[in-house]
Amino acid sequence: MHRVLTRWYERMFSDTNAVVMLLVLSVAAASLYFFGNLMAPVIVALVLAYLLDWPVSYLVKLHIKRSIATTLVLLLFIALVLVFSFAMLPTVWAQGVNLLSEYPAMLGSFQVWLGSLPEQYPEYIDGALLDSIVGNMRGKLLAVGEQLLQASISSILNLATLAVYSVLVPLMVYFMLADRDKLLAGLDRFIPDERLLIQKVWREMNAQIANYVRGKAMEILIVGGVSYLVFVLMGLRYSALLSLLVGVSVLIPFVGAFAVTLPVAMVGLFQWGISPQFGYLILAYMVIQILDGNLLVPLLFSEAVNLHPLYIIVAVLVFGGLWGILGVFFAIPLATLIKAVLNAWPRQMESTDEPVAEATEE
Template sequence: MTEPVQLPFYAKLPLILVSLLSFAFIFCIGKDVITPVLMAFLFSVLLLPVFTLLNTKFKFPRYLAALLCVLLFALFVAGIFIFISYEVTDMANDFETIKKNASAFITDIHKFIKDNFNVSIGEQKKYITNVTKDSVANGNATLGSAIISLSDLLLDCTIIPIYTFLFLLYKDHFILFLAKLIDRDNHSVLKDILTQIKVSINNYIVSLILEMIVVSVLTSLGLWIIGVKYFILLGLITGLLNLIPYIGITAAGIITILASLTGSAETSIILGILIVNLIVQLIDNNVLVPLIINSKVEINAFVSIMGIIVGGAAAGISGMFLAIPLLAILKIIFDRIESLEPWGYLMGNHMPKRFIWRIKKAKIEN
């Protein structure tokens, strides 16, 4: 039996970096194809317990069990969006009120700036016209981009369920393919990696759903207390958009402020909305994320933020959503391959015991 080649560190490091850069480059140029596949993979892992239950316990054929799983998931998602669309249609009836209150609110802002900063209303309007001139000039290009994005979204909504069905149907086929790729001696490692990936992704997605529910309830409660109309709808939208890192909560705040104009244009209501969003975000970032998300995905904050930024730059909102589970999968693989174990440690949130001991000792001395 031939001995494996042991490369020195200065030779292994470039090979590892080149491999990672190659995967990143392939993802960037093929994101339109790869992103739906990865989304379907995550959903198939989430639905795997239901598929196994139907296939093994209730003796459903594999194709029927996979089809039922996809249909149940599609009905659940469709139910949420039907509820939102119904409420949005109801809100559209108040469009004239929103328009009237928005005009009154903008007028109040103009007066506030005039009284406190000595800038006339005419100068303010002139400045706004100059700022928005380029946006109006590029309106056709923006409309074209929006149409392309909408068509891509519709295509993804069609192809992702199909991919999810195929992942569930050919689950064992894919596992046997991976087993054929590696030596028989490493099959136990492969089994451990696949098991941990399934557990990690399941825990992460369930944690996201739980976080979404808690954020929706807290936001709805806060909006109800301050007297905002459609508080249930706005709370649900906030919870859904909160799944998108960074930009989601900002978009939810803007939508909530616009929706609050169905009632009145009082500045106190808008200030209350900002306070509610701030409090919910403080609870989410300091309680829910550490308790629910970080306990399931052992990735440190630095790597998480970098991954989200890179994912957003590579594939937009879908890339930001996929960043954390993909990092979790990489960490599981790195932790179980001896030559890559230091990289898994770098991605984790472990603190060396001697540093913990020094911190405790410093606290005692102080």
């Protein structure tokens, strides 16, 4: 066993570049784990910088000074955010408050409908078993409603913090974009000279994360916009709120689409009951999800994030358990980083049997 472990260690860590890369990744992971909440504004600014780097670089190619290009792009982005905030957020907020006030009535209506199923289908549904399931489900849904209410109240109390972040984050984005080369050059002082593997992983991850951030932004806008149009045309209540939830849900692979199905179905069931209109709503929602997964995602991402669905689910569970909601949102980039590291890791001394044999002969 000792010889096996020794050979494995020599094969994996004989290259100094690999040891340096492991050290850098360990420091970064420990920083995120222990100081993730404090670094949240920096992470948000970094994501926005990746999102806006493409138009800034395009303007730079047109011989516009980088600082001027950064100012123009950032001002345009802030203007779009303000327009969206003043146009949509009041409606979304009002619909969210109304939905929370009607939440108990929706649960009661849903419970009444479930309670009628044993009478309609006595040979298929056990009434006692259904009552226990409904009781557990009602308790959990009420707990979710209370958590949402507490989160909304706490968000009101944290308006001062949000105001500070609304100033600091754009400033950090500006400096990240305008002084990108200087900042990257300044990091060289803290990285050892044995950085070949780090540079290889960085080049791969830089392109993939940039494509991922821009692709996810486009996916949120398209899925959310299409959902809003469909919900409005169908006359669904809380269309703005639900379409926003559907758009943001694409950030959480697989789990997000499943989680948003519940509020969409509950609102439709409360509004129309079991009717053809409710069936059309569910059908339209399923079509949106199918087109998103099978048409929009391949077009936007292509081979940028080439991960098996099983790896994505495991990444969501692991990183969500480690870092909460931030870990869920960044599960795919982190999984892509792990894949890039594994692909770049040197594999030396693959055949060590001959030296061992020669040593035994001597």
